Amino acid sequence: MDRRTLLQSAAGFAALGLMSPMIARAQSGVELVVTHCFPGHDGFHTEIANAFMAANPDVKISFTNSPPTYEEGHSLILRQALTNQLPDVYYSGFHLLPPLSRQLTERGQITHLDSFLATEGDAWKTENYSPRILDLGNFDGKQMAMPFNTSTPIFYFNEELVTQAGGDPANFPDTWEGVFELAAKIDALGDDVDGFYMGIHTEAGDWFWQALVYSNGGELMDAAEKTVAFGDEKGLAALTLTKRMVDEGKMNLRENQQGVQQFYAGKTGILVQSTAGLRATTDSVGTNFTLRTARYPLADATNGRLPTGGNAQVILTTDPAKLDAAWRFSKWVSGPEGQTVAVKFSGYMPTSLVAEQEQYLGAFYKENPNYTTSVGQIPVARKWFGYPGKNSNKIIDIQRENINLAMRGEMPVAEVLAKMVADTQGLI
Amino acid sequence: MTVALNTARVSPGRNAQMRAEALAGYAFATPALILIIVLLIAPIVVVFLLSLTDYQLGALDWSWVGLTNYSDMLGDRVFLRSLGNTFIYVAIVVPGSVILGLVVAILVQERTKSKAIYQTIFFLPVTTTLIAMSVVWHFLLNPALGPVTSLARALGFSDFDVFGDPDLVLVGLAVIGIWQLVGFNMILFLAGLTAIPRDLYDAADIDGADGAWDRFARVTWPMLGPTTLFVVVTTTITAFRVFDTVAVITRGNPQGRSDVLLYTLYKVGFQDFNMGPASAMTIAFLVFVLVVALAQAFIIDKRTHY
Numbered sequence: 001m002d003r004r005t006l007l008q009s010a011a012g013f014a015a016l017g018l019m020s021p022m023i024a025r026a027q028s029g030v031e032l033v034v035t036h037c038f039p040g041h042d043g044f045h046t047e048i049a050n051a052f053m054a055a056n057p058d059v060k061i062s063f064t065n066s067p068p069t070y071e072e073g074h075s076l077i078l079r080q081a082l083t084n085q086l087p088d089v090y091y092s093g094f095h096l097l098p099p100l101s102r103q104l105t106e107r108g109q110i111t112h113l114d115s116f117l118a119t120e121g122d123a124w125k126t127e128n129y130s131p132r133i134l135d136l137g138n139f140d141g142k143q144m145a146m147p148f149n150t151s152t153p154i155f156y157f158n159e160e161l162v163t164q165a166g167g168d169p170a171n172f173p174d175t176w177e178g179v180f181e182l183a184a185k186i187d188a189l190g191d192d193v194d195g196f197y198m199g200i201h202t203e204a205g206d207w208f209w210q211a212l213v214y215s216n217g218g219e220l221m222d223a224a225e226k227t228v229a230f231g232d233e234k235g236l237a238a239l240t241l242t243k244r245m246v247d248e249g250k251m252n253l254r255e256n257q258q259g260v261q262q263f264y265a266g267k268t269g270i271l272v273q274s275t276a277g278l279r280a281t282t283d284s285v286g287t288n289f290t291l292r293t294a295r296y297p298l299a300d301a302t303n304g305r306l307p308t309g310g311n312a313q314v315i316l317t318t319d320p321a322k323l324d325a326a327w328r329f330s331k332w333v334s335g336p337e338g339q340t341v342a343v344k345f346s347g348y349m350p351t352s353l354v355a356e357q358e359q360y361l362g363a364f365y366k367e368n369p370n371y372t373t374s375v376g377q378i379p380v381a382r383k384w385f386g387y388p389g390k391n392s393n394k395i396i397d398i399q400r401e402n403i404n405l406a407m408r409g410e411m412p413v414a415e416v417l418a419k420m421v422a423d424t425q426g427l428i
Numbered sequence: 429m430t431v432a433l434n435t436a437r438v439s440p441g442r443n444a445q446m447r448a449e450a451l452a453g454y455a456f457a458t459p460a461l462i463l464i465i466v467l468l469i470a471p472i473v474v475v476f477l478l479s480l481t482d483y484q485l486g487a488l489d490w491s492w493v494g495l496t497n498y499s500d501m502l503g504d505r506v507f508l509r510s511l512g513n514t515f516i517y518v519a520i521v522v523p524g525s526v527i528l529g530l531v532v533a534i535l536v537q538e539r540t541k542s543k544a545i546y547q548t549i550f551f552l553p554v555t556t557t558l559i560a561m562s563v564v565w566h567f568l569l570n571p572a573l574g575p576v577t578s579l580a581r582a583l584g585f586s587d588f589d590v591f592g593d594p595d596l597v598l599v600g601l602a603v604i605g606i607w608q609l610v611g612f613n614m615i616l617f618l619a620g621l622t623a624i625p626r627d628l629y630d631a632a633d634i635d636g637a638d639g640a641w642d643r644f645a646r647v648t649w650p651m652l653g654p655t656t657l658f659v660v661v662t663t664t665i666t667a668f669r670v671f672d673t674v675a676v677i678t679r680g681n682p683q684g685r686s687d688v689l690l691y692t693l694y695k696v697g698f699q700d701f702n703m704g705p706a707s708a709m710t711i712a713f714l715v716f717v718l719v720v721a722l723a724q725a726f727i728i729d730k731r732t733h734y
Binding site: 072075079103194204254261265390392394398405 | 484485486567572677695696698699700701
């Protein structure tokens with residue numbers, strides 16, 4: 001073989017190599033590259049995608065590696081935006097959705113969903129989504145994302161410990177007073193038994209603090225997002241509750257993972273956590289004890305709300321050839337088929353109204369009453385708040401330190417609140 | 429330059445040859461030089477330039493802000509606190525792991541048949557992934573379920589919560605740091621010990637220094653001077669870079685008492701995406717490591733000659 005034929009055949013092979021993706025694409029139509037956070041979520045994402053591909057043979061879904069946290073996912077997407085290597089579809093944490101969608105809108109690297117929703121029509125919209133759920137993905141008057149996983153904090157409890165302490169598992173207390181009273185009784189059961197645990201003093205993020213303020217009917221900032229608003233009596237009630245967890249609920253200020261492990265081991269009566277962890281908690285508890293869930297008490301029954309955790313799907317591709325497929329995928333994952341799988345595999349609340357029907361999650365909910373607790377909280381779920389400006393994580397860290405001061409009794413609660421308001425305001 | 433000056437007065441033929449050789453020398457060195465510039469120097473320059481801006485990851489517009497990031501940093505209590513915590517951590521880990529490493533090395537050195545086994549055992553922590561081991565330590569020191577707590581209870585001590593107690597948390601992290609570094613330092617000290625000539629011990633013996641302590645104080649320790657210097661420098665720099673255990677176990681809690689430099693940097697850069705301040709902290713970190721290394725080299729270097 002002389003040099004020329006060698007070169008020719010090499011070129012031939014190269015051309016063949018270039019063509020093979022085209023052949024694959026011709027068979028499957030459109031390929032959508034999808035990124036979601038948390039490797040632990042791979043399972044239900046893959047299952048949903050497989051079902052979607054079976055129903056839409058012209059679309060191929062391929063996943064990239066999953067970043068371990070929402071924050072790392074966010075920074076990955078921002079870097080990819082700089083180099084034009086964005087996936088077609090991404091799932092953003094709710095708290096990072098405003099900065100993400102605003103920055104990508106500025107760069108022209110995101111597709112807003114308003115026109116798609118308009119095409120589907122109002123009847124379809126009201127049948128499938130509650131306005132509150134759709135609003136979670138709406139910023140600056142634009143539908144930036146379709147909510148996918150939504151969660152609120154709920155109470156997990158150990159049925160045996162509650163019974164031993166004289167409580168009634170069927171009528172779990174719906175006030176903090178009742179919760180603390182029960183927790184103190186459980187705590188008295190033994191030296192190695194704790195009554196209550198809520199990782200507000202140690203867990204990353206400020207979700208729990210938001211839950212305390214909102215459930216007391218308070219606000220974190222005023223409507224214009226200029227002034228910190230939790231310095232009122234509602235904020236004081238919220239911060240006082242953290243102190244009461246220690247004083248009345250006998251809570252030990254353990255590090256979060258250790259607090260949760262202890263609950264798994266059957267040595268803590270009551271645990272406050274996201275409903276998103278229900279499946280994982282159920283698996284970890286195994287047969288150690290009977291796991292039950294209860295609603296998070298709303299100190300203000302009329303105005304009390306809870307922050308919504310989770311993530312929403314954004315369409316980052318602006319390629320007209322892919323948009324139709326991307327929107328079909330969006331409808332699928334946030335619709336009954338996608339939600340049925342996501343809810344069963346995690347404990348998240350469904351974003352689709354249809355998904356609650358008998359043929360989807362209805363039967364599952366009857367068999368697994370623990371999963372229905374969060375569904376009852378959907379009407380009081382509101383947006384997860386993100387502080388304006390560049391210091392949101394620093395604000396959250398400093399707030400947590402202040403909460404520690406209150407819980408450890410190093411400063412009177414009212415003084416801590418004033419300091420916390422001043423610290424927060426100073427960083428905005 | 430020097431080549432040109434030295435060859436100025438030799439014959440033209442020889443001159444040309446030497447110039448060619450010099451050129452060839454530069455040509456051979458060029459790839460390595462380019463790599464050094466591209467991989468080491470350029471990133472530092474870029475980080476320094478970023479530290480003079482208010483760039484946020486993904487933002488379209490940014491501007492030069494001069495030294496604002498540096499002055500903000502010096503007034504930022506989170507940064508100052510993490511710097512203080514890092515120094516405390518280093519102050520525990522360096523003496524702890526150097527002294528323990530030396531003790532273990534001397535004990536292992538004196539074994540004959542079991543030497544290899546002990547070496548392997550003590551070296552094991554070095555080969556493990558610190559992130560995975562953090563999870564294990566986390567469980568070991570769990571205040572309710574961990575075996576350490578059970579042991580303390582059985583011995584009649586009261587319960588303690590290492591990672592939940594603001595006064596204990598840095599000590600707890602430092603213990604893990606020491607545990608990981610002892611094996612590595614042991615290997616370095618063993619190498620140093622092997623290099624000490626036997627006849628020095630014989631000579632000391634004849635002079636009457638025949639006790640174990642005498643032998644250590646008069647021969648081993650002085651001869652280990654250069655090794656100790658090296659171990660202290662590397663340990664300090666490793667300890668300065670503490671991150672994994674904090675990120676996995678405490679995330680700066682409780683009350684920011686385990687905030688360390690690299691973790692704070694990570695939070696500013698990769699959670700708040702403020703690249704300007706994060707770059708300023710990176711430069712500060714580089715300066716600290718450099719200063720520590722140079723100071724140790726200059727101060728201790730004078731005392732390691734015998």
